[in-house]
Amino acid sequence: xxxxxxxxxxxxxxxxxxxxxxxxxxxxxxxxxxxxxxxxxxxxxxxxxxxxxxxxxxxxxxxxxxxxxxxxxxxxxxxxxxxxxxxxxxxxxxxxxxxxxxxxxxxxxxx
Amino acid sequence: xxxxxxxxxxxxxxxxxxxxxxxxxxxxxxxxxxxxxxxxxxxxxxxxxxxxxxxxxxxxxxxxxxxxxxxxxxxxxxxxxxxxxxxxxxxxxxxxxxxxxxxxxxxxxxxxx
Numbered sequence: 151x152x153x154x155x156x157x158x159x160x161x162x163x164x165x166x167x168x169x170x171x172x173x174x175x176x177x178x179x180x181x182x183x184x185x186x187x188x189x190x191x192x193x194x195x196x197x198x199x200x201x202x203x204x205x206x207x208x209x210x211x212x213x214x215x216x217x218x219x220x221x222x223x224x225x226x227x228x229x230x231x232x233x234x235x236x237x238x239x240x241x242x243x244x245x246x247x248x249x250x251x252x253x254x255x256x257x258x259x260x261x
Numbered sequence: 262x263x264x265x266x267x268x269x270x271x272x273x274x275x276x277x278x279x280x281x282x283x284x285x286x287x288x289x290x291x292x293x294x295x296x297x298x299x300x301x302x303x304x305x306x307x308x309x310x311x312x313x314x315x316x317x318x319x320x321x322x323x324x325x326x327x328x329x330x331x332x333x334x335x336x337x338x339x340x341x342x343x344x345x346x347x348x349x350x351x352x353x354x355x356x357x358x359x360x361x362x363x364x365x366x367x368x369x370x371x372x373x374x
Binding site for chain 1: 265301302303304305306309317351353362363364365366367368
């Protein structure tokens with residue numbers, strides 16, 4: 151199938167690191183993405199990674215890509231209340247340029 | 262200076278009506294998209310236009326018809342609305358194909374009664 155899989159919920163204490171995991175399906179996907187959706191808002195592109203990279207770091211965000219296992223993760227260091235949102239993993243299908251989204255992981259921050 | 266804007270933000274209507282949602286982007290992008298987000302937050306692409314030309318047309322009922330009068334606009338017209346059409350509809354744009362770095366609008370919450 152063409153499902154991108156991710157767990158639906160994650161609870162993390164403020165100040166800890168959050169790790170959101172995702173598995174994708176198309177080994178030929180050239181781009182993989184993380185989008186953030188805050189309550190009542192549109193999606194915002196957080197970061198993306200080319201398939202020829204293993205890791206990308208951008209301030210508090212670290213993306214790890216394991217192409218062999220088709221596994222993508224997003225680590226948020228020093229999680230803050232403003233990080234509370236739904237995080238969508240997505241891949242782009244080369245053959246038809248469609249972005250396929252996972253169902254989203256709702257990140258809940260505990261005080 | 263909103264990048265991707267949609268109107269209306271909320272739309273409540275009766276079953277059987279015809280309605281339109283408008284989308285405009287001022288980013289100079291070539292490609293625009295419509296997505297449907299269901300109650301479980303699952304996002305599914307409906308249509309994609311590149312330079313006013315239809316590129317992606319997923320399995321969407323014929324009641325949904327996109328219209329792109331120019332590169333900056335992609336409107337979604339829905340005929341004979343059904344209860345199952347209730348969802349949040351997101352417009353997005355990207356500089357070109359492939360459509361990475363898509364910029365999303367704020368969404369239109371459609372409720373069909």
